[in-house]
Amino acid sequence: MSLILRVFVAAMLLVSIAACTGNNMPVGVTPISKETYGLHMMIFWVCCAIGAAVFAVMFYSMFMHRKSKGAKPADFHESTLVEIIWTAVPLVILIAVAIPAAKTLIAMEDTSDAEVTIKVTGYQWKWQYEYLDSGISFFSTLDAEHNVARQVGSGVDVSKFDNYLKEVDNPLVLPVGKKIRFLHTSADVIHSWWVPDFAVKKDAIPGFINENWAFIEEEGTYRGKCTELCGRDHGFMPVVVEAVSAEKYDAWVAENSPAKITIADSGAAAGAAVTATADADDDREWQMDELMATGEKVYNQACASCHQVDGKGLAGAFPAIAGSAIATGDHDAHINIVYAGKPGSAMAAFAAQLSNTEIASVLTYQRNAFGNNVGDTIQPSAIKALR
Amino acid sequence: MSTAAAGHHEHDHDDHGPAKGWTRWLFTTNHKDIGTLYLWFSLVMFFIGGGMALIIRAELFQPGLQLVDPLFFNSMTTMHALVMIFGVVMPAFVGLANWMIPMMIGGPDMALPRLNNWSFWIMPFAFTLLLSTLFMEGGGPAGGWTLYAPLSLQGPDSFAFVIFAIHFMGISSVMGSINIVATIFNMRAPGMTLMQMPLFVWTWLITAYLLIAVIPVLAGAVTMLLTDRFFGTSFFNAAGGGDPVMYQHIFWFFGHPEVYILILPAFGIISSIIPTFARKPLFGYASMVYATGSIAFLSFIVWAHHMFTVGMPLAGEMFFMFATMMISVPTGVKVFNWIATMWRGSMTFETPMLFAIGFLVMFTIGGLSGLMLAITPADIQYHDTYFVVAHFHYVLVPGAIYSIMAATYYWLPKWTGNMYDEKWGKIHFWVSTVFLNVLFFPMHFVGLAGMPRRIPDYSMQFADWNAVATIGAFGFGFSQLIFVWVVLKCVKGGEKATDEVWEGAEGLEWTVPSPAPYHTFEKPPAQFS
Amino acid sequence: MSSPSSYYIPHEAKWPIVGSVALFTFFYGFGTLLNGGTWFVMAAGAALLVFMMVGWFGEVISESENGAYSAQVDVSFRMSMMWFIFSEVMFFAAFFGALFYARTFSGPWLSGAGEGGAAATNAVLWSGFDYVWPNNGPEKLGGAYKEMSWLGLPLINTILLLTSGVTCTIAHHAIQAGDRAKMVRWLLATCLLGFLFVGLQAFEYYEAYAHLNLKMTTGIYGSTFFMLTGFHGFHVCMGAIILLIVMFRGTRKHFSATNHFAFEAAAWYWHFVDVVWLGLFIFVYIL
Ligand code: HEA
Ligand code: HEA
């Protein structure tokens, strides 16, 4: 008995320690996340209490009513009264829990009177953020260094990163103290946008928009993940939110709107000046090496997750670019599959995701890397002509 | 119908033992043979599905990708679940039903012996089809066992074969269930009323109904996936007026009852074992039956608790939250009845009882975390994290799997005529139980701290507990070799078992010799008429 | 309950393994076909499946005719047939569920009706989409089409099937009265009505594809329309073939006033198919 007791106490201690050191749900920084945390702890303690009561009776019986202690079996096997009691008591407990849960739920669903609206679109495997009020729009992808480190056999010691797999090129910038409404949708498969500190988790369903909201109370950087399996790199599409004061937010908006922040400029953190690729640049004639340099960057960021860094693809799932008939064939087909995508497959349309220069350079890169020695270039002007 | 012919058949099989040679197993119509086949099949599958789990755990041992491509990782997750659910737990329960139901109700065999053979022999073929997809170009299915559209529609060539494998297994399940229903209604010893049936029979009766009702719905759901992919329909495509979430509704209308399919027969097993070792009749037989019925009924109206984040109308979320919470009530009744059965009994703790108690404790833990998941606002934080993974492994592994092991230890002497090795049985229990908790308990922590499920790589903060879980996984996995060894040893020989085997055992199966003869109850037992 | 000791248990069952191999071949072949391979393997599987069924049922029929089956065995058969039909009902329920879901939820949501994100869904993604039933979605997949009117062929088909239910029942009464010849006559009528139904259905499909531009690819309307009517039509075919076999058995002097389970099973199945059609007629065609 005492041994079991000691083990039990030790286990409880371990659990408590574990619970205190970052192994529990975060309290978060929104009214909803705090309510949710409260609900979570309440139901947790209710469950602990039920468990403790049930196991106490059970273990008591196991120690006292064992044959080796000479226990003689009783022969009762029915009692309507106790049956009613142990149906009714749990019912009452449940009702008591259901009421606050319902209240929080109702509050969660109330997206009215928002001051800022952000459209969040999931892509395989990145997020697009569109500030509907100010026209700012950009993509947010796993940080390039992390992306290199996380490849199978990369040889990088990932423990050197502070926020391994939780760093992006362009974080979402949000103001504190304002009700922010999110519109969630997806361009391909279902994703789910989750920031634990906001208790915001909503599926991004292609063809539909789901609403959600947050009211952030503290400045800071908040990190989350895509939580709905969305294919090969589901584990590698983090969410990073910079919550800043209303003044800083306004300044940031003023500085950036209505620009598009693009991959080629990635690394530009929030608050820093972000300059979009100037449209004028599209009209000049680009040199092969310029295109190749930008192209490699874009390729590794936007395409390598499927077609692989070495261009070999994954047999059966993602075709190889090395030696591909399309990537070594005539320009139109090559441009088209990247510009317009291939409906029904994982190959998305990149027209809206990449700038003209980016598309042109990645195409040029594909034609001249991985042993594809076509030798020609595709110019940004050719892409511009399609728009 | 000529009476002469009928008279002839009356004695036909009295003097028949098993056929000779390997075709005995191929052509058999004997419920015990078929039960044995199911059980071996399920054991083999357990190691295959477990092997996949070990690949998952090995990759998750450390942050960073060391071993497998993420796509292969996803396909391991998917296959692991499909194999464990459809290839391990369900066939094991059907195997136990085959062995025990005719004996428990005093019937000569299953109602449809030929169909019974087919139900089994579909399984190896269906799983060959399913597992073969791993070797196809592009790999096996990698969209999770739930096969959510539109992700699953992106699948490689193996997609069609996965769908057909599911249809294939479904045929087996439906036929098997129909057989069980017919057996229970039509083959009982004369005079045995429904309320005299052992609870294992009752729980299986209700499970069989769940299966007949929901497996065809799964078939319908995956058929729509198939046509969306190959025939241009737009069930799950908004551009054509459909909805990806519609798939989820149809899937979970199957999926939630399915998880009770994986636990109700376990309840039946536990209800047989605890009274035996407490030497006291089951407390609240009637309420056990009603509770099982209520759970089954409720299981049809809670499915959307898997979908609290998809954006349902508020009223829907409320309804599904309340309905889900309600399931705790009949389940609680069961737990309390078991404890009341132990109360003031005269307990001994042989291996089956140890597993039954392990079930009781850890299933309750899993059930309570299920209750936490039912609280919608909280579930929005828990959903698709390792907290959910912890929940369902607690109800599935020390739940369903432990019940199957308990049943095996409990009835093995009846099947083989030999006692298993009690010492090693106990060692198996303790080693498994320790590792199991090392394996699954930490998942609660990483889940709450924010680790999503179905990811091959994770942030540093989750590293420690994942390493611990992986150690637990290998420990738990390899301790199952003890189980195999104990079973094999017992099949080969050992101390002869008595007919009753257990001191406190009650029920018709303990009135026949050990090992149970090839044909039992050709003359129905008399005590009910 | 009769005494189980007379319960017939075959010693060996050779057909099931043939059935498993057949199904495996069929499914494997179907998968290959869908991936752009040959149809040959699938056809071989289907042929083997038919061979298995002929053999298996043949064995059961001869056992039955030899009087191997007691009344208790008969009950087992009845129960299995009943619950098998129930499982079929649930199979159709999945497709009806899809239809109702598309009509009550996804369609209105796409057009902006409903709480949560519905308004934004319409405004941001599909502006200009107004929900009506039938529809082929906001992107008008498959292009302009005409809906299938319930007047005309579908109405005729409804009458045909309902009539066949009556003829089937007349045949049932006939065999219950021991009049086998009459049973065969009325069964023949039932089968003819059944095959006529299938023929007309095929013609309706032709019309839909050739003149209405109503196809599987016509958005959600085409999807639900063809999925429901298609699986139903397939079941009518099976039912009619089963009835045909029962009829031939009748001409071979099988069945008596008390022993005609196969007939009843076929008749149940036929009524089930009938009822599903009524559901279809109302929810797919009229409403
Ligand atoms: C054997 C299988 C099994 C069983 C029995 C259960 C039982 C329960 N499950 Fe679980 N569940 C799964 C298998 C199972 N589940 C699986 C596989 C998934 C994940 C699927 C996937 O996404 O891949 C899942 C996921 C899942 C979710 C979705 C989580 C998410 O994805 O966000 C939810 C949410 O409500 C849930 C709830 C419950 C509840 C309330 C019960 C209840 O039935 C539990 C009832 C039991 C008790 C409560 C304990 C005993 C009772 C007492 C001691 C009495 C006193 C109690 C009270 C007063 C309350 N389960
Ligand atoms: C009955 C069902 C069942 C069972 C028994 C198990 C058993 C186990 N499961 Fe799980 N699991 C599921 C059902 C089940 N599981 C489901 C439904 C999912 C969700 C899938 C999804 O998200 O789509 C899941 C997902 C899942 C995950 C999450 C994956 C992810 O989200 O990416 C993990 C991770 O640790 C895991 C681990 C394990 C482990 C370690 C075991 C252990 O208990 C296994 C024990 C191990 C053995 C028995 C191995 C024995 C092998 C040897 C001794 C080596 C020798 C090998 C050979 C001879 C071949 N399972």
Ligand code: CUA
């Ligand atoms: Cu996007 Cu997971």
Ligand SMILES: [Cu+2]
């Ligand atoms: Cu569920």
